[in-house]
Amino acid sequence: MTSESSDKFHRNRSASGVPGLDNILHGGFISHRLYLVDGDPGAGKTTLSLQYLIEGANAGEKCLYITLSETKDELVAGAKSHGWSLDGIEIMELTSDDNDLNGDGQVTMYHPSEVELNETTKKVLDAVATLNPRRVVFDSLSELRLLAQSSLRYRRQILALKQFFVGRQCTVILLDDRTSEGSDLHLQSIAHGVISLEQMAPVYGSERRRLRVMKLRGTDFRGGYHDFTIQHGGLEVFPRLVASEHAEEFNREHIKSGVTALDLLLGGGLDRGTSTLLMGPAGSGKSTIAVQYAVSAAERGDHAVIFAFDESKATLQARSQGLGITIREGTGRGQVQIHQIDPAELSPGEFAHRVQEAVEDYHARVIVIDSLNGYMNAMPEEQYLTAQLHELLTYLGRQGVTTLMVVAQHGMLGTNMSSPVDTSYLADSVVLLRYFEYSGKVKKAISVVKKRSGPHEASIRELRFDNRGIHLSEPLEEFRGILTGVPVQIGDVSEQK
Numbered sequence: 001m002t003s004e005s006s007d008k009f010h011r012n013r014s015a016s017g018v019p020g021l022d023n024i025l026h027g028g029f030i031s032h033r034l035y036l037v038d039g040d041p042g043a044g045k046t047t048l049s050l051q052y053l054i055e056g057a058n059a060g061e062k063c064l065y066i067t068l069s070e071t072k073d074e075l076v077a078g079a080k081s082h083g084w085s086l087d088g089i090e091i092m093e094l095t096s097d098d099n100d101l102n103g104d105g106q107v108t109m110y111h112p113s114e115v116e117l118n119e120t121t122k123k124v125l126d127a128v129a130t131l132n133p134r135r136v137v138f139d140s141l142s143e144l145r146l147l148a149q150s151s152l153r154y155r156r157q158i159l160a161l162k163q164f165f166v167g168r169q170c171t172v173i174l175l176d177d178r179t180s181e182g183s184d185l186h187l188q189s190i191a192h193g194v195i196s197l198e199q200m201a202p203v204y205g206s207e208r209r210r211l212r213v214m215k216l217r218g219t220d221f222r223g224g225y226h227d228f229t230i231q232h233g234g235l236e237v238f239p240r241l242v243a244s245e246h247a248e249e250f251n252r253e254h255i256k257s258g259v260t261a262l263d264l265l266l267g268g269g270l271d272r273g274t275s276t277l278l279m280g281p282a283g284s285g286k287s288t289i290a291v292q293y294a295v296s297a298a299e300r301g302d303h304a305v306i307f308a309f310d311e312s313k314a315t316l317q318a319r320s321q322g323l324g325i326t327i328r329e330g331t332g333r334g335q336v337q338i339h340q341i342d343p344a345e346l347s348p349g350e351f352a353h354r355v356q357e358a359v360e361d362y363h364a365r366v367i368v369i370d371s372l373n374g375y376m377n378a379m380p381e382e383q384y385l386t387a388q389l390h391e392l393l394t395y396l397g398r399q400g401v402t403t404l405m406v407v408a409q410h411g412m413l414g415t416n417m418s419s420p421v422d423t424s425y426l427a428d429s430v431v432l433l434r435y436f437e438y439s440g441k442v443k444k445a446i447s448v449v450k451k452r453s454g455p456h457e458a459s460i461r462e463l464r465f466d467n468r469g470i471h472l473s474e475p476l477e478e479f480r481g482i483l484t485g486v487p488v489q490i491g492d493v494s495e496q497k
Contacts, residue, residue: 014135014171017055018048020237020353024213024222029193031171033217034162036187038176039197044209044230045175046070048197049137050079050086051234052173057088061134066092066124068143069177082234092127094120094143120147121157125164134170141176141187155186162190192217198225205344211237227349238349241356243394250400255366258296261472262289265448267456270429272365274453275393275403277424280433282408284444285463285470287311289431290368290404291320292470295327297366297402298336304366305337305358307351309374310408313340324469331362343377348388351375355392359399367396371406372423390426397428428452433463436482445482446472 013028022028029035039045053063065086067075072091079086128136141158148154158174165172176187188194193216200208210225228237254269263269270276270293278286287310294304308316316338320327327336339354358364369375376385396403405427424430430450435442444463448456459475460482479487 014052015055015059016048017051018235018237020226020228020239021048021235023239024226024237025216026219026221029171030216030218032165032169033192034165034172034174034190035193035195036174036176036191037195037197038178040199041177043197043199044228044235045177045197046075046078046139047082047230048235049139049173049175050075050084053089053135053137054079054084054086056135062131063089063135064092064127064131064133065089065137065139066094066127067139068094068120069140082232084234090127090131090133092124094123120144121160124161128164128168128170132168136165136170136172137175138172139175141174142179145179151186155190158187158190188215191215208347210347210349227347229347229350238347238353240349241352241391241395243391243398246395247398248400255293255402256296257289257293257470258299259292259470259472261461262292262446262470265446265457265459265461265472266429266431267448267451267454270402270404271453272402273397273400274428275397275405275426276429276431277427278404278406278431278433279409279424281411281435284433284435285446285465286406286408286433287316287370288320288323288325288465288470290370290406291316291327292325293402293404294336294366294368295320295325298328298334301334302365303331303333303335303337303363304368305339305355305362305364306368306370307339307341307355308370309341309343309377310371313338322467323465324467333363337362337364341374343374348375348385352388352392356395359396359401365401367401367403369403369405371408373408386423386426389423393426424450429456432483434483434485436485436487438487445476447483 012031014031015028016022016025037045037048049065053065056063065075072093075091076086124138138161144157145154148157161172174187174191194214195211196214197211198209200210202208208227209229210227212225213221213223222239222242224240226237226240228235250272253272254263255272256263256269278289280286291306294306297304306316311319317327317329327338328334329336329338331337337358341351355367358367372389375389393403405423407423427450429448429452432447432449434445436445437443445460446463447460457475459477460479461475462473464471464473476482476487478490480490481487
C-alpha cells in the first residue's frame with residue numbers, strides 16, 4: 001500500500017469514542033459500513049453505542065439513535081449517569097405514540113406490536129432520508145426479529161436495510177441482545193464487522209467484562225479477547241498486550257540494591273531489562289528486598305512502581321520505615337509510586353494496562369509485583385496466567401524495565417515447599433529464601449538458584465533485618481542441609497550465633 005493510499009485509508013475511519021477500542025480496530029470503524037454489536041443484556045451495548053454517537057456529535061456529524069427497546073427518558077437518564085449530554089443526537093423512539101416524525105429533534109413513537117414490519121422499516125428509512133445522518137444506531141434487532149416472525153423475512157429485512165444504507169455515506173451500528181436461540185450466523189454474515197461483548201460473574205468479586213472483534217472486513221484488527229470496564233464516563237477497553245509491538249533501545253547495566261552483600265550474591269546486581277522471582281515462605285523477607293530495589297532505583301534518579309496486591313499502602317510504608325527504608329512516594333524521577341490492587345475488582349487486562357501506563361506515561365524503570373499470589377487471584381481463568389504473565393514480562397524486558405515478582409510458597413520449613421503456580425522458568429533470575437533452625441532460633445537464608453544474564457554466587461547467606469535495613473552474612477560454608485530447615489554444622493561457626 002502506498003503512503004498516499006494509506007493516508008486515505010486511515011482518514012476513512014469513524015472514531016468509536018471508546019478509550020482503547022480504536023486501538024483494537026486500528027483506527028476505528030471503517031466509515032459508511034454496517035456493523036453488529038451483540039451481547040447479553042447488561043454487557044454494555046447501549047453504553048458503547050452512545051459513546052459512538054457522542055463522539056460523532058462532538059465532531060459536528062449528524063447522529064440518529066433509533067430505539068425499539070428503550071424510551072428516550074431511559075436513554076437520557078443512562079447518559080446522565082455517565083455525565084453525558086445527548087444534545088445534537090436525534091432520537092427516534094418506536095414505542096408508544098402515533099405522532100409523525102419531523103426533523104426538528106422531536107420524538108416519534110410507535111409500538112412494535114401494533115405495526116407491521118414493513119411499516120416500522122419504512123419509518124426508519126424515512127427518518128434516515130430526512131435527517132441524512134452520518135452515524136446511526138439501531139437498538140435493537142431483537143424487536144425486529146419478533147416482528148419478522150420468520151428467519152427468512154427477518155434476513156430479507158436486514159439485507160434491505162443494508163442495501164438502503166449503501167452509498168448514503170452513513171455508518172450504522174446494529175445492536176442485538178442474543179435473545180434468539182443460538183448464534184445468529186446469518187446476521188453476522190451480513191454485517192461488515194461484528195463485535196461481541198461478554199459479561200462474566202466470578203464466584204467472588206465484581207463482574208468481569210471482555211469483548212472480541214469477531215470480524216472486520218477490509219482491514220486488520222487486534223484479535224483475541226480484550227478486557228473492559230464500565231464506570232462513570234462509559235466503557236474503557238484494555239487492548240490485549242502484544243509484546244512484539246513494543247521495543248526500546250536501552251543500556252545493559254547492573255541495577256544495584258544498595259546492599260553490597262546482596263549485590264555480590266547476584267553477581268553485581270540485577271540486569272536492566274530482566275525479571276527476577278523472589279520465592280519463599282510468608283515473612284521471609286521477599287517484599288522487603290523488592291522494596292529495597294525500588295527505593296534504591298529512585299535514589300539513583302529512576303522512577304519505580306510497586307503494585308501491592310497483598311497489603312495496604314499504609315502498611316507497606318510503615319513496615320519499610322521500621323526497617324530504615326524510606327519510600328519517597330510520587331510519580332516522577334527519584335520517586336516510588338505505590339498502587340494498591342484489589343484482586344477481586346481487577347481484571348488481568350486492566351492490570352497489564354496499568355503496568356504499561358506506568359512504563360510509557362511515567363517512565364518507570366523498576367516494576368515490583370507483590371505478589372503473584374494476588375495476581376493469580378485476579379485471574380478468572382488461572383490456566384491462562386502463565387501465558388499472560390509471559391507476555392507482560394516480555395514487554396517489560398523489551399522496554400528495559402527491571403521487574404521483581406514476589407511469590408509466597410506454601411509451608412515454612414524444609415524442602416517440600418510448593419508454589420501456587422510455577423512461574424520460575426519465566427523469570428531470568430530466581431532468588432530463594434528459606435527459614436532454618438539453628439541453636440534454638442529460627443533464622444533466614446537467601447540464595448540465588450538461577451540467573452540467565454550472567455554469573456552469580458552459588459553460596460547461601462544468612463539474611464537479617466533490623467531498623468538499619470537489610471543485612472547478609474558471609475557465605476554459610478560450615479553448614480550443610482540449610483535448605484532442609486535443620487542444618488548440620490561441619491566446621492567452626494561461632495560467628496553465626
